[in-house]
Amino acid sequence: MTRKWISLLITILIAVLLAVIATKPPGPKGDQISADMFSSGRAMADVRVIAAKPHPTGSAENAKVRSYLRDRMEAMGLEVVVSQSKLQPRSLKRLNQWSGENKTEQDIFNVIGTLRGKDSSKPAILLMAHHDTVWGSPGAADDTIGIAAIFEIVRALKIQGNYERDLIVLLTDGEELGLSGAVNFFSDNPMSNRVGAIINFEARGGGGTANMFQTSAGNGNAMRLFARSVKRPSASSLSTFVYSVLPNDTDLTPALKKDYVAYNIANIGRAEYYHSPKITPNALEQATLQHMGSQGLDLTRALLSVQALPEKRADATFFDVFGFFTLIYSPFWGWVFLALALVLGMLSLERTEARTDLGRKTDLAKGAVRMMLFLGIGAVLLYGLNWVSGAGRAADYYDRLAAISKLEVMAAFLCFGMIVLIFGRRTLSSNEKLGAALPIFILAIAGQALAPTATYFMSIPIMIFCAVIWLSKQRFGGKLTGVMTIILAAVVAGYMLGLGHLLMLGIGPDMPSAVILPAAIFALILLPNFPAISRRSASLMLSIGFGLSLVMALWIRLDPIAATIPVY
Ligand SMILES: [Zn+2]
Structure with missing residues (x-):
């Protein structure tokens, strides 16, 4: 016994x-690690500036953040444009509820940067996050973590440079107000036609692992590329299924109406910090930023380097094995x-011998x-x-x-x-x-x-x-x-x-x-x-x-x- x-x-x-x-993100990395790797220590510098104060759509703080984002992208050698459009009327109502004002219209501004590759005629890779916050939250997680991850990814990518195709960075406005910036970009902006693949970065909490929880349809090849390239993954076809039956949306929702290869990465740990006024740069779990960024960097590098982007193929079954690697196979194996x-x-x-032995039967x-x-x-x-x-x-x-x-x-x-x-x-x-x-x-x-x-x-x-x-x-x-x-x-x-x-x-x-x-x-x-x-x-x-x-x-x-x- x-x-x-x-x-x-x-x-x-x-x-x-x-x-x-499996449920703890790998530790954060300081700025002493090699320059072509992702460092949450380096990325935190951006988090501290961007998430210093709440910066919802239409606010003076948001204008300050946008000009910082523009300067940072230009300093990294991106060609930057700021695309102006209008907030959807339905979303305006919510903004007025937040602010107590009575605006009849509101301009919104997507900040978009392009890093040229060898061949700009090839479909580009788009990295996406939103720069607006909800009212009263500094938003160090939602979604500064995404922006800071993208900037550090671009910095690390430039060390090697000369990739097959262009990289576009799209920092949307009005995500918290009906995904307005993303809706406008994917319906009106001609740049959206140059895009071949998208990685969106989001947050629903202040910590935990960063999980790849949503893909475009027909993800067989796209996920094989993910499995090959991402070193400390957190992803599963179970979470993509569970997410697909939930009524939630991110900036990727309007994008998925078009035929892109798409991945969505977000953390959902320490959920008490979701949209919270207390989610300051110090409250953000640095390891989560590291986990989001390192997966994003591995995946972006692979997407920029392949000759042809992954074509649609039947959905695969996949899951990370305790965060060490991704196991992927055709669902038929089930x-x-x-x-x-x-x-x-x-x-x-165990078969019973005696006919009377009812118990075992x-x-x-x-x-x-x-x-x-x-x-x-x-x-x-x-x-x-x-x-x-x-x-x-x-x-x-x-x-x-x-x-x-x-x-x-x-x-x-x-x-x-x-x-x-x-x-x-x-x-x-x-x-x-x-x-x-x-x-x-x-x-x-x-x-x-x-x-x-x-x-x-x-x-x-x-x-x-x-x-x-x-x-x-x-x-x-x-x-x-x-x-x-x-x-x-x-x-x-x-x-x-x-x-x-x-x-x-x-x-x-x-x-x-x-x-x-x-x-x-x-x-x-x-x-x-x-x-x-x-x-x-x-x-x-x-x-x-x-x-x-x-x-x-x-x-x-x-x-x-x-x-x-x-x-x-
Ligand atoms: Zn968000």
Whole structure:
């Protein structure tokens, strides 16, 4: 029994370590690193100037920022034009609400710079960020981080110089007011016809990893280029899928109506700083800027250097492996993984010999019911706890964003309680464990049919789970098989922890129930090494899990409105 406990603890320990590595951006780099590399230390100088004060559209501060941007771009050798247009009427209403004025029109100004390459007739690469902020926020993250990243990317690129095609920098106005600058650029500005590929940089928070979360349609080749060139990536076809079903927009939305190769990179960590008056240059997490810029630099360099830009090809399945590299393959492989899971599962089934041995025959169904109860009860309880914590129509959107870390702790305690309740009070037979995988297997088949690029997080773990069960029944290998099963389980469990974190950041305040799925896969992969827990300690553990999750929910509800919420 103690051996099982040790195996379980080692598995969880490695899993937590992997999850931390995956969800933390690599450290910031000072200005002592080589000149052709991205340095957040160098880029911070721009952040300090641009985000010194709030600079919303139409303000005197915005005019000051624009002239700084123009000077900086000209000093870097870009040909700069400032393109003037009008704010959309609908957006004007919002600006008047912010300022308390009653303007009947408002000019907006996109700042655009071009760096010439060998052949200006080739489709150019466009780097995009917006220079306006919301009312009352210095906007060190949203979107100064994007501008500072672009400037440092251009500086680093110029060290080598002489690229195949032009690089265009587009710093839009009025993003916070209905994406006005981007809408006008992509509908009216002839320069938009010279563009072949776009990278947009955005922020919905003051920290965390920078994630490539949206692409143009038919991204197979575009993502293969990304996978080849970006060294410390954070990207997944699951997040592109989740984002595509959410009602959010960025400056890339109007661009995607045209036929560009496009990538969207943003950070969503430390969400309490979104549109906050407190997001000053000092509050910005420098490692996030480093992560955004280094991925942007790798990708821009590759796009500037290829002979022909990636053509459209069927969407690929891709995900970063704990931030070390991007794994990419055709979504069809998902079927192969599921078929392998089925074969390994069948091979591992224990057949009953005695006809009277009803117990073993029904074990598969019993295991499946357990997993369905886990998913069902878990989702309902998470929904209920979120309601207790104060979610709902009347809740302040930004206050809920500020509560995400606490919501995460709440969800973690609840999932812990659920694991003990459903899987911890009795040792499961081998067939029961296989049965527990059945509902996930069926969900994975449905996912593979409906959203094949988003289903890797089920198909691969199910295959690994069946492999672990099969391995644990083999007589070869001895200790080596044991070590292998621990490593395989830890990799899956670690991925699920990281995914749960990203899901809570992305949709936690609205739909925390979504994390029950990664929690279920986390529990499943630990089952082969699950030790028996005495009834008494199990009861104690699940009361602690459920009790503390309720305490967290009540704490979030009784907490005063966060000091970081916007002023408008
Ligand atoms: Zn923004």
